[in-house]
Amino acid sequence: MAYQTDVKPTRAGLLALRNRLRMARKAYKILSMKLDGLILEVTHLAPEVKKEYDLLISRYARTKLLIAAAYMMEGTVGMTVAAYSVEVNPEIDLSQRNVFGVKVPVITGKNVKTDVVERGYGLLGTTLVIDDLATSYEELLAAIITYAGNEATLKRLLAEIERIGRRVRALEHQVIPTLEETELYISRMRDEIEREDTSRLFHVKRRKEEAALRDDQERKMRSDIS
Amino acid sequence: MVYRETVTDRRRSLHHFPFTPTGYIYICTRLTVRKARLITKDQYMRLLNMDLNQISRFIGETEYQNEVNELAGSLSGIALIEAALTKNLAETYQSVVEITPGALHELTERYLARWDIWNVMLVLRSRQFDIPADKIRQVLIPAGGIRPGKIEMLLSMRTINDVIEGLEGWELYPDLKEGFASGYHKGLFADVENSLYKSFYKNLYRDARSGIRGGDYILPYLRLEIDIINIRNLFRLRSGSRVSDIRPYIIPGGNLHPDFFQQMYPIEDKQQFIAGMQQAKFMPILLEALKDVRCDENLCEADAANLIWKLWSERRTPLFSMMMAVTRLRLHHIEQIAKRHPFSALPIISYLEHKRHEVANLRTIARGKQFGLDPDHIRRYLVM
Incomplete structure (x- = not known):
């Protein structure tokens, strides 16, 4: 497993790394909970959206049939005149709702x-063919509006699930193991450095002792000659 | 010579003009001949099996040749067929008005006044909602008493008030003026349109009673038509509206009083509803229509009652095929009485109605083919 190479094997580095690791584990826990929540939400929403989609398709088919009937019975002229007479136009309001931190349209x-x-x-x-057609279009429009809102919600939730899922997987399989490895590496490095230091001290000590011994012997030899 | 005088004086002498039976014989014979030239059932059957191009060609080779040739430069396909049919309808109606003498002329004009209402409302709406005149021209049907030149003049006017003032002298002018007196508010156009149609039927009713030949026989037909429209609207209101007083949407003058419809409107009990329908003498018509739609002679009144109750209780409108069947019956009815009174106002009305449905049938077949429907399905929408 890879480990980070840009960290200094120092005590400060180790502490910073441990902080990061703690953070990553916490993030992992929270994000996986969020992921579970999102998945739960989607499992609730998906059958609903499917139902709305089926309704939309059936209403569309009915409207198509009725428009054929209306064109047959009223002709372009009758249809156009009825269309020109319309005084009330449907309006659409857009607002936002927050689902697990995801902004979804309402x-x-x-x-x-x-x-x-x-x-x-x-x-x-x-x-009455005009009535039926108008009613059918109104129902179709109502179905489109409901479906559009829920479908957009579903799409955004799915995108969020993918994003969060990627993050969770990255944390689980990449970030946390790397940090753990790095921590291990740093502790090993620090141990190694400590051992090196100890052995170096021993060397120095030995050298010093040897030098002292040598000095003693030289001093003794000089005194013997004199 | 006498005839020439009648044409010039016709507006002044509606009720007291001395009719010459020759006038009736002339016009009725002419229109009976024209009616015989309308497309027959066999031809419709053949048309049902043709494709759109063949239908186009068929229409271009019959009565509609001139209109097709005239419009072929600017339009093609289904748009050409529809435009040619509508133009032909308008021109045919205009020509009938031209050749009808005396009081019959008045009656014919009154009968065609529904197209005037159509055109006037269209022009008024175009002024209110800023619809360009070009688009309006495409959907005008100058088949009534207001001449195309006059409509063109109305179209060039800027405001609604100008248009209304321009119509001074039109029979329904007082209704129009009264309707628009309060200024624009939502639903005004629909209210005015409804009041114009009510006056239209009132005038027609008055004319039919004015002593012209066949007038007495038109009355039951008119009453039947009004009843059918009212029953249809009763269902439409029931299925799509929450208003509590439906009397403003009911045309008075039928066999059934508007109060009857008001009483019927909130009924939720099957027995009461069926009793009401029986009182309206609507069940036999419905039964005939149902037999026609289902092609089953063994149906009884209980089946019809169940169907109509189902539609009523579920707040649905009757099926188009039912309405078409009722229209067929109505047309059949007028044809029968027209045959019994060959020299009266009836053959004229019969011809006008048949011509209208011929145009509707051809349009139905062409549109049905365009939408790729199968011939059996299209056939259900035809009035033959």
Whole structure:
């Protein structure tokens, strides 16, 4: 396993490293909890989104069928005139919500579902195919709005899961082991240095003793000659 | 000579003009011949099996040739077919108005006044919502009493008030002026449109009672039409609205009083509802329509009652095919009485209705083909 080479094998270095290691372990614990939470949220949301998607598709199919019927019965002219008569336009509000620190959009519609007498076209001059089509479009729009919000939430949560997952894996398999290795390396290095120091001291001591011995002998020889 | 005078004086002498039976014979024969030239059931069946290009060619070779040739330069495909059909309808109606003499002329014009309402409301809406005149021109149907030149003039006006003032002298002008007196608010156009249609039926009703030939026979037909529209709107309001008073959306003058519909509206009990429908004498029509839709002669009134109750209790609108079947019955009804009274106002109305449905049928087939629907499905939308 690799270890960091840019750290000094000093006591200060070791302490800093230990701090980092403690931090990394804490981060790992918190992030894996967040990951679990996100996954739980997604498992709750995904079937809902799937249901909404199916609903959207079925409503779209129905609207397509109705638009064919409306074109057949009213023609372009009737459809265009009904469209020109519309007085209420649906509006969309965008806001944000926080899920595990992920900002997800909340989309709400206004004036999506309208009363048949408030749509703008006269009731007496139109046929019910226009009503059915308008209702169908309103339902489709409502389904789109719900689906869009939840789908965006799901996508952002999934992206977050991937990001956090990558981080957790990196911490688990890379950062923490490297730090542990480095810690081991530094302690070994420090032990080694200590041993070197000791042995060096022994050497010095021995040399000193030898030198002293030699000095003594020389002094003795000189006194003998004189 | 007498005929020439009637044309010039026709507006003044609606009720007291001395009718000559020749006038009736002339116009009724002419329109009966025209009606015989309309597309037949066999031809529709053939058209159902053609593709869009073949249909285009067929339309270009029949009555609609002139319009197709005229518009072929600027349009193509389905847009050409639709535009040619609409233009032909407008021109046919105009020509019928031209050739109808005397009080019949008035009646025909009144009968076609629904297109005036269509055009006037369109022009008014274009002024309010700033829709360009070019786009409006594409959807105008100048088939009523207001001439195309006049509509063009209205289109060139700037404000709603100018348009309304420009219509002074139009039969429904008072309703229009009254409707717009309060200034714009949401839902104003729909309210005005509804009130115009109500006046339209009121005027038509009055004309039919004014002593023209066949007038007495038009009345039951008109009442039936009004009843059908009212019942249809009752279902529409029930399925898509929360209003409590539905009387403003009910046309008076039918066999059934508006109060009847108001009483029907909140009913949640099956027995009561079916009893109401029976009182409205609507069950036999419904049964016939259901037999037609399901191609089953063995159905009984209970089946029809169950179906209508199901739609009512689930707050759904009747199926289009049911409405189409009812329209077919209505058309059949007028044709029958027109045959019994060959020299009256009835053949004219019968022709106008048949022509309208011919155009609708051709458009249905062309559009159905464009959307890739199978012939059996398209057939359910035809009025033959």
